[in-house]
Amino acid sequence: MEHQPTSFSPSVPLSSSSPKPGQSNFRRISRTEDSSPFPIPGLAADILHMRVKEGSKIRNLLRFATARMQGEGRDSKGASLRQVVFSGSGRGVTKTITCVEILKRKMGGLHQVSKLYYKTVNEVWESPQQGAPGITMERTVPAICILLSKDPLDPQEPGYQPPQTLSPSAEDTERRRGLLRTAQSPSSQQTAKRLCLDDYSVCPP
Amino acid sequence: MMEPRNPGMSTVPQTAAAHTDSSTPAVEMDPVEYTLRKRLPRKLPKRRNDVYVNMKTDFRAQLARCQKLLEGGGHREICVHGLGLAINRAINIALQLQASSQGALQLAANTSTVELVDDLEPEDPDEAGEPMTRTRNNSAIHIKVFYPDPQ
Incomplete structure (x- = not known):
């Protein structure tokens, strides 16, 4: 219960007089996401990874992914891909799932493993007053990572789904x-x- | 009342059929104004340990309900379901449960597509147009939150 859905845990001590970050007079300078490894075990490093963001267009993502999965770029790589990973966080989670669902319906026979995790995002906020210290804070946002594979996956893995008949x-x-x-x-x-x-x-x- | 209506009703489907053979049915909506009414999602099976997450109930109340089921209710596993916008909240609840259990709980997430039905009701009852329904898809998540069997 100690951390709420989006918890604010400032790593720089705040003086009591400074306003809370998130108010309009604070400016966000940078936002970096941790590049956490895939939560799914046993994945190749060079796997096709679709990072779904809040503003990504589903048709763009799917056009790219289906082209790679169905092997339209055969001449360059030799063979079509067997696996693809979709991941998204925060408000991009719904879109990630929608992409995966559409791709599964389109291609058929895909095995799936889904994993949920918290993603930590580091934000640096700048105060408008000169000399006042900036604030870095760590936020945790819920995220999802979904592996789709043409080859069978371990059915014992939590979050496994067989291809839909x-x-x-x-x-x-x-x-x-x-x-x-x-x-x-x-x-x-x-x-x-x-x-x-x-x-x-x-x-x- | 029936006389002015009948010709209208017979012309609308014909014109629609003539030039929307393969295109989307959205074109049919043009001539008459409709109000779109969303039906509730199809009722899903509900066991004692199923929790359907929504966006209307307070987040903490829903989290507390899940905790009660796992701790007080004596369930070894519960299923947290979320549809559309509530997916985020369902994931959040599941992750919070896992975090507060100090790693004792495991999650297994499954995704699915749910077919939803919208009712289209003609705005003006005198104009030609009959009530229609339209189906669309929405994404859903089903998270099993469970204590793994000691082996």
Whole structure:
């Protein structure tokens, strides 16, 4: 109970007269995050690591990650990646999970391990008064780290999730949608083509 | 009342079907104004040791409830669930529980997608437009907080 969700533990002693940091007259100079190692054991150092921030666009993250996972850059590296790590903290946690969920649905057959941890962020605040000491403080924010892998992972690891098998209802709707599309598209394409041809036959002369 | 409504109802789906074959159904919303009403998430199974975290209840109250379950309630494990914005709070609660147990508790987090249903109700009942529903997805987290078995 001693530390609250975002605990403020100033490492520089505060004089009693100075206002509390976080007020508007204090300015944040720098914000550094600790580069903690992956909380998931046994990961390669050169693994693809997607750092999801609050303002990251999901489509950008996923475009990059799926391209690497599906091996579109085959000529440079030789093979597509087998594993990817997504991590995010604070308000980026929800986005991280959403990214992972979408990627799992898109690719299928991915094993997952999720880990929760506190991330410490060091902030340096500057006081507006000249001569007054600045403040460095350590904040802890909740964070999540998710490993997705095409290869099987240890099922005994806490936070492991096996690949999701498509539920029959979802599969059915997908198939029905596919059928509908295949049933509709040829005719529409043909009409489109015919229209084009007609246009061409009319226009050139 | 029925006469002016019927032609409208028959034209709207036709025009929508004509040019939104493969595009998103959002285009259908244009002609009539709707009020969007969010339904509550589908009721989930609830055991004695399940805690569904929300953003309305005080954080400390929810944390205290979990602690009570683990310490006083005699449960070896509890499940903390969070949906959408409440994911953060669920994680926070789980991490706080772990920190206050001096490492005795372990966490196992699972993520999932929850399908939510929105109701679209026509703003003006005289205009053409029938109540519709739309589904969307939201992310959820399920954290098992447990004392590992002594082995």
